[in-house]
Amino acid sequence: MRCVRLASEIDLEGWRAAARGLLAEGSPPSNTCFLTRAAPGGLFEDEAPPSPVPPGSSLSVPRAFLDLAQQVALHRSEDRFDLLYRLLWRLQRERTLLHIVSDRDVADAMERAKNVSRAAHKMKAFVRFRRIEEAGGERWIAWFEPAHRVLERTAPFFQRRFTTMRWTILTPDGTADWDGEHLTFGPPATKDQAPEGDDVEDFWKTYYASTFNPARLKTKMMQSEMPRRYWANLPEASLIPGMIREAEARLGTMVATPASPANARLMRAIAPVVVRPEPVSAPDSLAALNGAAQGCRRCPLWRDATQAVCGKGPREAPLMIVGEQPGDQEDLAGEPFVGPAGQVLDTALAEADLDRTAAWVTNAVKHFKHEPRGRRRLHRTPDAGEVEACRWWLDAERALVKPRLIVTLGATAALGVLGRKIAVTKERGRPVQLDDGTPVLPTVHPSYLLRLPDAATREVERARFVEDLKAAKALVETV
Structure with missing residues (x-):
């Protein structure tokens, strides 16, 4: 088995360089595998690097494949780089392969890319910062456990969103730090490195509870948008079970409460609807x-x-x-x-x-x-x-x-x-x-x-x- 060990879990550039060499050698996907630093090697696996690409040789792939590879490389599955190599091998002979969405490899890659995109979206929605005071002033720190390795992809969003804040996002895959001028990435972190709740978090929980509408509660829909895997790191999640239990009683109270009178000042500002009967015959002027x-x-x-x-x-x-x-x-x-x-x-x-x-x-x-x-x-x-x-x-x-x-x-x-x-x-x-x-x-x-x-x-x-x-x-x- 011809194997290549990559420098990191998301080493797409290393994979691309190795894949070009393996293609030049003619190494088929069935005899090729890619390992990361965390993955153990097998007893019969040869981890020798691939041969250099011969001068003058070229390799062309559709732009759509490069976009797809950038997504799939962030997936947590162990065989993600093997799948990409299999697609790359086939694309040399089947140039329209990516258009065949019913193909098993293509469908698999697209599903993984969709999962990575969803994980990035959830990170934007569910990161919760907590404020701390340090020698340089105020800093905001968040602990988050993304479903896939999307930290480096998603961190620029927070850089644009919170440009004037100094913040750090800690994840099991690495850390992202913004000092107001530079965005840098560091080693993996653990949850105990994140601070406990602050006064801002208490305000947020109060706001979240006050906007909860029991009449619009759809538990399955809520859990599909806010999966339980993220609840442990969401301060408002501690309120959700109680609000669900009390929803029916609160709804009954809302229905039984008489409607409050309309704002008199507002009603005076609204022009009345004047209903004039339409003429039976044409007007004479x-x-x-x-x-x-x-x-x-x-x-x-x-x-x-x-x-x-x-x-x-x-x-x-x-x-x-x-x-x-x-x-x-x-x-x-x-x-x-x-x-x-x-x-x-x-x-x-x-x-x-x-x-x-x-x-x-x-x-x-x-x-x-x-x-x-x-x-x-x-x-x-x-x-x-x-x-x-x-x-x-x-x-x-x-x-x-x-x-x-x-x-x-x-x-x-x-x-x-x-x-x-x-x-x-x-x-x-x-x-x-x-x-x-x-x-x-x-x-x-x-x-x-x-x-x-x-x-x-x-x-x-x-x-x-x-x-x-x-x-x-x-x-x-x-x-």
Whole structure:
């Protein structure tokens, strides 16, 4: 048996150098083994180092294998380096081996890598520091027993997280020490080297107990996320059995306790939900239409919007401009096209010699459809059902304004006015007629211009948009 003894339990570089030599010798996995300093050798094992790699020889492996090897080398299994050598040997003949996840060796390596990754995650979650005072000042020390040898891999996380602290993590595999400037690693430690509990730990246990919710207790789920193997080193773990025993009684007390009254100050700050009955017939004025739209419940969009945003302009405007829906700023202001797209529209209208204040500017959908993303509300395109539900209000606006020409901005606006989908980029600038003879001129939405990444393309498309508006000016003057 051809064996190589590595310098340490995680000596991946030593394994790589030895593996290259063994491959050059043609030593098969069945006749090869790797030992660490802690592993005893066998009676029939030859621990002679492998022959040097011949000059000019090269060895290539997929990057995925190197990433996998970095994980597997930290696993506590004794045959981890043998498994890696077996995969390396096979990769010389089966270049796509790592893609075959059903292969026994590949599946075994991936499972070990997953276990190592899980151990690193648990270390980040379950290390508990205790404060001590020493000659140099305050230091924080933690004792931890990771499931696998992940100390050196995980220590940089604590370096980034606690940069201003001086800390030491003690484990059976080694120690990590951060002095505020340098991260160093030392020999294995024992639990008796760690300090006993401190006052910070008492505060932590009080906080942990106060946040425990007996109504949400799921013991199996808790133990899957916080395995019992880590409980011995978690100060809060001493509280868990008692909290589990008392959970049922505490839950009963919570259910029996009357609800506390709502905070009066908060309730005054919350705007009441005003339910207005929707009109049976179309309103007879634009003011009445705007008021009635605030109570619209024809689709669910009203639930997340601040208000319904109807059109703005003179009562009998010759030109009606229809966009898609109000955006974030329009939803707050209660007026259409006041945000970035509105600024693009205003500039283009001015270049086309069209007066926005003489046009009726509105949207096909009156409520802002969006999804929250942190503190932002990101635009979402209304679907066909929402556009159809809002056509009642758009038709009512058109009946009151009686425009001589309608310009639709984008596909959603065209769908709301025409009742059918169109290919805007192909049909833009070509007027079509409604059943009552009103011409409709489709063009792109100003936000389309804002989304174009290339400055040259953006300038060309903006010029085309202005030309469409000039065509609208010529058409409205002749109708």
